[in-house]
Amino acid sequence: MLDANGPRPEGLRLDEVGRRYGLRGPWVLRDVTLDAPGGSLVRVEGANGSGKSTLLRIVAGVDRPTSGRLLGRPAAGTAYVPERFPAALPFPVLRYLTHLGAIRGLPPDLARARAQHWLERFGVAGHARTPLDQLSKGTSQKVAVAQALLADPELLVLDEAWTGLDTSARAVLDDVVRERAGAGATVFYVDHDPHRLAGEATAVYAVAGGGEVRQVAGGAGPYPYRDTAAGHVVIEAAGDGEVPPAVRPFGPRPAVGGRLTVEAPAGESDGVLRALLGAEPPWHIEAVRTSAPPPGPPVPGATPPARETAGAAPAGRPRRTLGALVRYQSDLMLRSHRWLPPLLLYGAVMGIGVAGGQPLLGSLGYAGALLLPVAAWLVRVCATGEPGAARACTASAVGPGRAHLGALLAALAASTLLALAGTGVVAVVSGAHTDDLTVAVPVGPAVLAGLMAAAVSVLLGTAVGALTNPPLLPGTGWSVLVTGFFAGAVLLTTGSPAQAAVTSLVHGSQTGAVHYPVVALVGATCAAVAALWVSVRAVARLGAARP
Structure with missing residues (x-):
């Protein structure tokens, strides 16, 4: 145009x-x-x-x-x-x-x-x-x-x-x-x-x-285009101190021998100079020049020179956004302390059901089963922890679906860490034997089977939470009841991956044979991927939560 x-x-x-x-x-x-x-x-x-x-x-x-x-x-x-x-x-x-x-x-x-x-x-x-x-x-x-x-x-x-x-x-x-x-x-x-x-x-x-x-x-017509490259100043300085905070937004390019090159908008170049001269120790200003000659008359059909301004967003989808979203959501969850209730529930029920010297495989099955409702709860914590207006800011940057995916993955990461910790505790306190104390159970294979069963529960709990919590299922009362119901159903229904994984551990605790729940893990992975896809697609269509 x-x-x-x-x-x-x-x-x-x-x-x-x-x-x-x-x-x-x-x-x-x-x-x-x-x-x-x-x-x-x-x-x-x-x-x-x-x-x-x-x-x-x-x-x-x-x-x-x-x-x-x-x-x-x-x-x-x-x-x-x-x-x-x-x-x-x-x-x-x-x-x-x-x-x-x-x-x-x-x-x-x-x-x-x-x-x-x-x-x-x-x-x-x-x-x-x-x-x-x-x-x-x-x-x-x-x-x-x-x-x-x-x-x-x-x-x-x-x-x-x-x-x-x-x-x-x-x-x-x-x-x-x-x-x-x-x-x-x-x-x-x-x-x-x-x-x-x-x-x-x-x-x-x-x-x-x-x-x-x-x-x-119609207003004043097209807003006057400004050649931003012509309005920048290049400052060259020498020194051996830290780069002042006021200078860092402009992406200073360090050179050999303690020299610094900074390109800043003309309107902010005075502030950059003051920051360099006022630093301890001060920087020595060696050169100040414009980054481009004054523009001539506009040429019809010419393209404005492309320029990467300091701090500009990268072209295309922002880099590393999913990792940044997960870190943000994880930090939000930790600082809100909303993770404490599911953690306390997990610890309390583990303390009741797992005691020193009890059979290793049976205890691993108990711990794995408990992870499913806890993982669903953690999804609720992350999916609802960000206020609506804050989620709108995030969604504007990456889209509502991707912002929601960051919350789901943060919950999945938290549940995975809890599974690792719980499995480790069970491995330390439990006895490596069958229920009747007659057959020794190999610790390494048993722990691996326990980790696989825990992963099954974490994946299915995340899937349940993704499908039964806001914004897909709004409101507090109904979503909590539905989440609890489906978490129990997935755990207890014959033939479900969670039931199969836990049952294999319980059966092994009776016979001494270690069975790896590979099929259950594959099924749980597919179910979790499908549930997250449905949840993210639905949020992308519904939009972010309103404040």
Whole structure:
């Protein structure tokens, strides 16, 4: 697409999009069609409850349309600021932002540096180690905005993002929105202030009753494209100290002999220079130059020079996102302490049923059987542990299905660790003999068989939890009852992999023969993969949980 300033990136298109909640619920949006080319600054207006937030959630990829299509989502990343950001997350500010940066594809060190950069820019760097639940509403909102800006998103969606911000932070966010739109990103925003970026929006849409969305203004035309490469400054410095934190977001390139090369936006180069000169020991500035000559007149049909900005999200699907999601969900589970009830249950029942000197194979069967309901419980802990608004932020980066998969895999990892620990304890305290004490049981093969049986229970428990917990089965009471019922049914039904694996251990405890539950393990693996696929696909269609 061309404008007076040259080509612009392809943008977003909604094609007859509709959305309703439930099979027979009223339509919140109906037959919405709009185009937002790259570099668009789109304002969405409407009365409270008209469907503005629903429209933004669809644009951000948090919800999926009930009908119609969403086309042209950028490969370089989407970021979303929800209307209400949760303060209940059990993280210090910097740790949470570092997790979100990693989920958006940034290496951990760069994610941390980018987080520090945005905290400083919004004036809350002093709260980097403050727990989120101790922040004021305004500071919490600054964190919400910061998480969306970590990786220079190509699609930025802001739902009342200015609400709760002080005057200076609102001005910063205004500037950031202009920067993103000027760099070719698409920005959608809702704000109660009718003067917010007045006259700068490239399009204004109104959401009316009955789900109708219509364009009410064309705004100021395409947002002016800015050649970001020409607006950067290269700083060369020499020194032998640590790189200052304020410099790290710009990906400094170290050279031989203690020399440093930093490329930063022109508007932030003064801050980089101050940080280098104010370091202990200070860095010696050897050269300062622009990274490109001033641009000449635009050439029709020319392509803007491609440039990897510091901290930009990698093209395509972000790298290492699944591992980052599992680490985030695992950290969330540990810090929330919601893992304690299933762990205490497991320990208490193990203490009742496993005693020193009891037959090894029988004790392994008992421990393995107990893992199935515990694994299903841990799935519930992870699937429901992230507040809805926080899950929406995660889902905007990687999609609702992938975000849900991260939670399921975190639960699976926790159950696996518990299985290893439980099997180890049983192997240490139990006696290597049959029930009648007449036949010795080989410890190594017995432990291997016990681990395989434990894996069967963990996989099937994860499968049960994936299919019987929110968001597939909403509500607390029913989902808990259904989870417990199916966990018991899978364990006790004749012919199920769990029943077969446990029975083989119990039978071996009577005869002294060790049987490896290979077929049961293969069946449990297939069942778990199928259950996770169904769960993830369903969440991808339903969308992330609403706050």
